[in-house]
Amino acid sequence: MKRPLRIVFMGTPMFAVGILSALIDAGHNIVGVVTAPDKPAGRGQKPKPSDVKTYAESKGLKIFQPTNLKDPAFLAALKSLDANLQIVVAFRMLPEAVWKMPEYGTFNLHASLLPEYRGAAPIHWAIINGETKTGVTTFFIDEKIDTGAIILQKETAIDTDETTGSLHDRLMQIGSQLVIDTVKLIAQGNVRTIVQPKESIVKMAPKLHKDNTKIDWQQTIDYIYNQIRGLDPFPSAWSHLINEGKTITVKIFGAEKLPCKHSDTTGSILATKSEIKVAVNGGYILVKEMQLPGKRKMDSRSLLNGYHFFSDAKMC
Numbered sequence: 001m002k003r004p005l006r007i008v009f010m011g012t013p014m015f016a017v018g019i020l021s022a023l024i025d026a027g028h029n030i031v032g033v034v035t036a037p038d039k040p041a042g043r044g045q046k047p048k049p050s051d052v053k054t055y056a057e058s059k060g061l062k063i064f065q066p067t068n069l070k071d072p073a074f075l076a077a078l079k080s081l082d083a084n085l086q087i088v089v090a091f092r093m094l095p096e097a098v099w100k101m102p103e104y105g106t107f108n109l110h111a112s113l114l115p116e117y118r119g120a121a122p123i124h125w126a127i128i129n130g131e132t133k134t135g136v137t138t139f140f141i142d143e144k145i146d147t148g149a150i151i152l153q154k155e156t157a158i159d160t161d162e163t164t165g166s167l168h169d170r171l172m173q174i175g176s177q178l179v180i181d182t183v184k185l186i187a188q189g190n191v192r193t194i195v196q197p198k199e200s201i202v203k204m205a206p207k208l209h210k211d212n213t214k215i216d217w218q219q220t221i222d223y224i225y226n227q228i229r230g231l232d233p234f235p236s237a238w239s240h241l242i243n244e245g246k247t248i249t250v251k252i253f254g255a256e257k258l259p260c261k262h263s264d265t266t267g268s269i270l271a272t273k274s275e276i277k278v279a280v281n282g283g284y285i286l287v288k289e290m291q292l293p294g295k296r297k298m299d300s301r302s303l304l305n306g307y308h309f310f311s312d313a314k315m316c
């Protein structure tokens with residue numbers, strides 16, 4: 001290594017905070033942090049900083065929040081930091097002028113075992129698709145999304161009842177160590193990369209939106225169960241609920257699957273004083289947590305204390 005590492009870190013959500021914190025705890029020199037601009041949030045629509053910005057401010061780090069990564073003023077400011085390595089975690093696609101800038105390259109931490117689950121939501125889609133394993137990957141960024149040469153990978157099992165929330169936290173810890181190990185290899189000049197196959201057929205992890213987070217109650221019991229836990233706690237699975245002739249939108253969080261044969265209509269709700277079951281193909285989905293419009297998330301027993309499901313209530 002010609003000179004000590006000077007690192008620019010790029011990231012936005014809490015997942016990235018865990019990695020940045022690990023780098024600082026390991027004694028690495030973070031000369032700048034690039035994160036998203038503040039966004040309006042809440043009822044008052046007041047500007048809210050990203051999780052990375054909040055953490056970086058607490059550590060007294062130099063922060064950049066460009067709206068345009070190709071802006072000449074931003075590129076000049078980035079160059080002035082004299083960084084020789086850039087690390088990206090849960091940020092956005094970088095222009096070539098940015099990722100090619102540092103002497104030792106720009107690498108990304110991605111929460112999947114690449115080339116599988118390229119895209120914006122790899123943790124969610126691994127659970128939604130019922131995978132039994134996943135992991136984290138570090139790779140050098142190139143001109144496409146998540147296609148660069150792989151540096152290191154670490155695999156972990158996905159438990160059958162795991163949610164995106166718990167897997168997110170585990171991968172953040174595993175990813176923190178993988179980033180530290182990757183930086184060590186770069187500092188020592190011992191990086192050996194593996195080129196990702198160009199023609200392989202891979203599962204993708206597209207951005208989550210209203211259409212692909214809605215529960216289709218015609219799906220199998222396994223798919224619905226995996227979808228609910230794969231979207232728990234964020235952004236959450238949702239459904240229309242028809243009750244006493246009125247249609248409302250509800251969010252569903254915790255759930256269990258109860259496989260069995262039955263003759264109930266798909267989507268029909270069977271509610272008692274303590275539990276809510278929805279009939280599906282192959283059994284019932286036991287709803288453990290639900291959020292009604294304008295209300296807080298509640299466990300089913302608490303919700304049933306003040307909300308009544310009529311005999312013809314159904315999910316659709």
